Amino acid sequence: MRTILCTEITATVKEMCIEANHFLSSDMKEVFEAAKASEKSPLGTQILEQLAENLQIAAQDMIPICQDTGMAVLFVKVGQEVHVEGGSLTDALNEGVRQGYVEGFLRKSVVKDPIIRENTKDNTPAVIHYDIVSGDQIEITVAPKGFGSENMSRVFMLKPADGIEGVKEAVLTAVRDAGPNACPPMVVGVGIGGTFEKCAWMAKKALTRNLKDKPQIPWVSELEQELLEKINKLGIGPGGLGGSQTAFAVNVETYPTHIAGLPVAVNICCHVNRHVTRVL
Numbered sequence: 001m002r003t004i005l006c007t008e009i010t011a012t013v014k015e016m017c018i019e020a021n022h023f024l025s026s027d028m029k030e031v032f033e034a035a036k037a038s039e040k041s042p043l044g045t046q047i048l049e050q051l052a053e054n055l056q057i058a059a060q061d062m063i064p065i066c067q068d069t070g071m072a073v074l075f076v077k078v079g080q081e082v083h084v085e086g087g088s089l090t091d092a093l094n095e096g097v098r099q100g101y102v103e104g105f106l107r108k109s110v111v112k113d114p115i116i117r118e119n120t121k122d123n124t125p126a127v128i129h130y131d132i133v134s135g136d137q138i139e140i141t142v143a144p145k146g147f148g149s150e151n152m153s154r155v156f157m158l159k160p161a162d163g164i165e166g167v168k169e170a171v172l173t174a175v176r177d178a179g180p181n182a183c184p185p186m187v188v189g190v191g192i193g194g195t196f197e198k199c200a201w202m203a204k205k206a207l208t209r210n211l212k213d214k215p216q217i218p219w220v221s222e223l224e225q226e227l228l229e230k231i232n233k234l235g236i237g238p239g240g241l242g243g244s245q246t247a248f249a250v251n252v253e254t255y256p257t258h259i260a261g262l263p264v265a266v267n268i269c270c271h272v273n274r275h276v277t278r279v280l
Contacts, residue, residue, distance in 0.1 A: 002136035003083045004280055006092035009138070012278055013096020016142040017072060018104040020276040021064045024055055027211040028187075028273055031248040035185055035238075044243025048185075051238070051271055065272045069106040070144030072097045072126040075205060079135035090128060093140075098122040109147070129201065143208050143275040149186065149268045152178035155200055158262040164219075167192060167264050168227060174266035175231050175247070180240020183270035185248050187211075188231065191265040193255040202253035203267035208275040211249045224250045238271075248273075 024032070032055075036048045058065040074093055084092070101108055101123035108123045154177075156170040171190055178186075191202025215221045227250040237243025248271070257263060 001081055001083050002079075003085050004138060006084060006086035006089070006095075008280060009084070009089065009092040009140075010096040010099065012280060013074070013093055013140060013142060014099040014103070016140065016276045016278060017097055017100025017106065017144070020142050020144050020274045021066075021069045021104070021106055022062055023059055024065065024272060025210075025275060028248070029055075031211055032185075032271070035245040035248060039238065039243055039245045041237055041241075041243035043241055044238040044245060047238035047241060047243075048245070055272075064106060065274070066146055066270070067107060068109065068146035068148060069101070069123075070146045070274070071110055071150075072101075072123060073143045073145050073204065074126050074128045075131070075141040075143070075208065076128060077131045077133045077137075077139040079137045080132055081134075081136040082138055084138075093128055094124045094126055097126045098124050129205075138280045139277065140280070141208050141275055141277040143204075145204075145274075146183075146270060146272075149178075149182040149270045152182045152268045153200075153203070154266045155196060156264045156266075157196065158264055160260070160262050162262055164223070166262065168223070168230070170264045171227055171250070171266055172230060172234075175236075175268065176234060178268055179236055182268045183272075184236055184240060185238055185245045185271050187248050187269045187273040188227070188250045189267040189269065190227075190250065190252040191255070191267075192252060192263070193257040194263060195257070195261075196263055198255055199263040199265040200267070202255060203265035206251035206253045207267060207269045207273055208277070209251045209253075211251070215252065217254065220252050220254060224252050227252075 189206035191199035
């Protein structure tokens with residue numbers, strides 16, 4: 001049994017919140033550059049160049065890459081041979097978010113009650129998803145999620161007879177309806193299967209997958225490529241002002257489901273698809 005201190009977890013999450021909000025991951029930088037090279041529209045190219053300049057200034061001057069520093073979403077894989085010492089794991093994670101957003105001067109956007117709307121003033125609580133795995137490590141992914149794109153999320157409870165064509169149309173419908181509101185070019189996370197809540201979790205988790213990592217299931221890989229091509233033919237373009245680069249990538253995750261259902265969730269992220277992963 002390996003012991004990990006709550007103070008170490010808190011310090012790590014604090015650093016991750018600050019890093020995620022100031023620097024784009026390497027895989028996102030690559031697709032960004034590829035989009036600039038591929039964009040057909042002069043206005044779309046201009047928008048991408050402005051966004052690239054924004055990223056450069058943010059990194060140099062330690063200014064958040066987006067004014068909406070998001071609600072902190074954490075995916076935490078906890079090894080079953082890990083003992084967390086010094087308090088509650090959930091409390092340690094939330095304390096890391098609190099310190100990261102307060103000491104990092106990041107915008108605090110979380111309200112305590114969805115109706116009363118009183119700001120918590122430290123961007124907590126985070127949304128935390130746990131997964132118990134083998135081993136003696138804790139893997140933490142911090143993914144700040146802005147709500148311009150989050151508000152464009154959709155869940156479709158399709159019938160099995162709708163099949164793969166129904167899945168494609170559901171994803172395209174979500175992207176069409178989102179239009180400029182999701183701050184394109186976007187990354188589109190898709191969850192297929194499971195239940196109502198499982199497919200939504202998969203769609204969100206899909207956004208954190210390295211864009212260089214391709215699915216092992218052939219039909220899923222083919223679906224990602226086909227959807228990306230069809231989305232980029234919609235003409236929404238960078239900033240929603242027209243062009244050929246509406247999406248950087250489509251990441252699809254799947255799970256077994258019930259014989260009577262075909263749940264599909266779409267979670268769109270804007271051009272600053274933020275996520276950082278560390279292992280303790």
